[in-house]
Amino acid sequence: MNSDQHHSTRDRVIEVRGLRRSYGDIEAVRGVSFEVARGEVFCLLGPNGAGKTTIVEILEGYRSRTSGEATVLGLDPASGSRALHERVGIVLQQCGVQPDLTVSELVEMYGRYHVRQRSVDEVIDLVELSEKRDERAKQLSGGQRRRLDLAIALVGDPDLIFLDEPTTGFDPAARRAAWSAIKSLCELGKTIFLTTHFMDEAQFLADHVAVMRDGQIIASGRPEDLGGRDLRPAEIRFTLPAGGVSAADVPALPGEQRSVQGDRVIVTTREPVRAAQVLTTWAVDNAVDLGHFSVTQPTLEDIYLELTGSGDHNQTREEQSA
Ligand code: ATP
Numbered sequence: 001m002n003s004d005q006h007h008s009t010r011d012r013v014i015e016v017r018g019l020r021r022s023y024g025d026i027e028a029v030r031g032v033s034f035e036v037a038r039g040e041v042f043c044l045l046g047p048n049g050a051g052k053t054t055i056v057e058i059l060e061g062y063r064s065r066t067s068g069e070a071t072v073l074g075l076d077p078a079s080g081s082r083a084l085h086e087r088v089g090i091v092l093q094q095c096g097v098q099p100d101l102t103v104s105e106l107v108e109m110y111g112r113y114h115v116r117q118r119s120v121d122e123v124i125d126l127v128e129l130s131e132k133r134d135e136r137a138k139q140l141s142g143g144q145r146r147r148l149d150l151a152i153a154l155v156g157d158p159d160l161i162f163l164d165e166p167t168t169g170f171d172p173a174a175r176r177a178a179w180s181a182i183k184s185l186c187e188l189g190k191t192i193f194l195t196t197h198f199m200d201e202a203q204f205l206a207d208h209v210a211v212m213r214d215g216q217i218i219a220s221g222r223p224e225d226l227g228g229r230d231l232r233p234a235e236i237r238f239t240l241p242a243g244g245v246s247a248a249d250v251p252a253l254p255g256e257q258r259s260v261q262g263d264r265v266i267v268t269t270r271e272p273v274r275a276a277q278v279l280t281t282w283a284v285d286n287a288v289d290l291g292h293f294s295v296t297q298p299t300l301e302d303i304y305l306e307l308t309g310s311g312d313h314n315q316t317r318e319e320q321s322a
Helices: 002-008 052-060 080-086 102-110 120-126 143-156 172-187 199-205 226-231 271-287 299-308 315-321
Strands: 013-024 026-037 041-045 066-072 087-089 160-164 191-195 209-214 215-221 236-239 257-261 264-269 291-296
Touching: 013 191, 013 226, 026 191, 026 215, 041 199, 052 066, 052 160, 052 191, 052 199, 052 299, 080 087, 087 143, 102 120, 102 143, 120 143, 120 172, 143 172, 172 191, 172 199, 191 199, 199 271, 199 299, 209 226, 209 299, 215 226, 226 257, 226 299, 236 271, 264 315, 271 291
Parallel strands: 041 191, 041 209, 087 160, 160 191
Antiparallel strands: 013 026, 013 066, 209 215, 236 264, 236 291, 257 264
């Protein structure tokens, strides 16, 4: 084995090959393969029932597989190895803790179960709960409770952390706080396996996403180029000023397809830079005040809906979200 191969093997925290899991006649996972590298945030996406939880629970060692190979931190998760449990942190969707204990008491108590321990204060700080360290768990809001769950998962200083829909039910500020806590983990070199139904969360956090449907991975890659996202046409949108200028006055733009709805114009083009230049030069030269001007690429959600069959591919993105 050459040194490159050796390096890449050592840096694979999770390896899954041809994984299958059936429940009676239902084949929930149908031949899934992927790898997760050390220090990356890997995100599994997919509609309800796609098979995500089944895969996560197989990797966590809570569910058996029907066939295929799975390795987590070099060990078989089905072995029930204590060494593996020591190195893996799990944040479940619902996690019950003793409601009358304070944040710091709980983190300290769970820390005692581990050989390796991070400092209680450091962990509480990391999940941004320092101001709540002496409050009882039952007094915390839903979002604060989830961050406490995260702190409990972190106190054993795991190398790999499973986060199952970590921000479901959070308000926007709490989501941002959780994202910031998760980013801090990445900076510590932790590997994170995330499931979420929020595409903005995947976009913000993930280095690599895999999209599942009907028990199979149908696309995977960086959020920026999933499903050829980076190669898709962009949309240029603007509104025309009242009186004097009509859509027919707007010059032909490179590579464009145009849709006009009253004073709103949507131009779809694979040459957004040149098209925007022609358009803005015309507008400035002719003192045409274009309103609400924007240039956008398809979002991760656009691509996800297309891949999972939940979107109409012939609509403009605006029609889809209307
Ligand atoms: P969600 O987004 O709703 O959490 P998921 O992608 O995690 O969905 P899974 O929970 O893995 O999906 O379920 C995949 C399929 O396996 C579904 O059809 C589900 O009904 C089925 N399934 C899951 N657990 C069991 C079980 N214990 N017994 C029988 N069928 C099951």
